[in-house]
């Protein structure tokens with residue numbers, strides 16, 4: 001089990017007061033807080049060895065290059081990828097998915113091909129494929145969801161077919177918390193000759209991830225949702241695809257040789273990292289990976305499972321509450337979307353803020369899912385390693401207060 005009190009001491013921000021009350025930060029699905037070691041790694045780079053990487057032949061540049069490339073190795077280890085050259089640093093999950101949509105999609109998608117997504121995808125895993133499908137005359141198909149927010153797998157044979165070229169799905173829903181059974185879906189898609197991208201923006205920060213076991217062709221995730229800084233994303237890809245695909249962005253660093261009218265490409269992974277990368281934030285991400293590795297992802301998952309079970313039990317007793325997503329904690333991560341009868345989720349968010357409880361209210365970049373749930377928005381609490389049962393109690397008490405205020409206003 002995690003020593004949560006010890007962990008909390010590493011996050012100065014968690015000691016802050018909001019609106020005169022101790023902060024309860026429950027918007028971790030949007031971005032997590034950063035431990036002191038991550039912030040120090042960032043400052044240390046700028047203070048002690050700031051230099052551009054790869055091109056320098058002087059000590060500072062060599063040191064910065066070494067530190068940057070070490071994080072690639074750590075990232076590979078963290079997700080069980082044997083070859084660090086298959087790790088590409090991007091700005092975020094969104095850019096990682098767009099990289100695949102441009103580089104792979106524009107080469108390999110043809111008119112009539114089908115791209116299979118789900119109804120619970122984030123806009124980042126919908127819009128890049130819409131752009132590609134419109135350009136190429138391809139067709140988008142969507143796996144639906146059940147009433148309790150799981151993937152509806154009954155008519156899968158009709159959706160994943162010989163026409164499917166790509167299956168791109170989220171490992172965990174950022175709205176429903178649903179943990180999707182991605183492995184059998186990947187196997188099914190492969191059996192039809194399709195490739196698979198996993199949106200790991202929510203999965204990688206909260207669940208142990210082994211890319212070789214999953215056998216996904218691509219995996220995208222963001223550093224800022226796993227204790228790291230903003231501005232760093234990761235694309236893992238199978239070497240065969242990264243070798244075969246054309247580059248995404250052109251410019252410095254991604255080339256091997258340039259003539260006035262043409263160029264050849266650098267080796268992996270640099271072929272996909274054009275221009276000066278986000279050196280400082282990648283290096284600080286390394287400190288976040290060390291921090292999570294020290295805790296262990298099994299322990300992260302166990303802590304969140306316990307907290308989520310407790311929160312589901314406590315929240316479900318609030319009059320007028322509706323909780324979205326799977327009932328069983330085994331099927332879901334630490335994300336709980338809910339609404340209160342007769343109260344707009346934005347009002348819930350604002351009233352909780354007055355209690356020092358930070359949650360998110362809105363469509364969570366999942367407008368098609370909101371439509372499927374027949375709501376315009378939900379309130380969403382999401383947990384991470386530093387959250388406690390006491391904080392869940394503060395959340396529940398604040399939600400009860402909202403319910404009391406509004407039911408009194410109505411009656």
Ligand SMILES: Cc1ncc(COP(=O)(O)O)c(C=O)c1O
Nearest residue numbers: 092093094122124174201202222
């Ligand atoms: C499931 C999922 N996919 C993709 C994203 C996009 O991540 P980013 O904004 O870091 O690109 C998010 C962010 O909330 C997400 O939850």
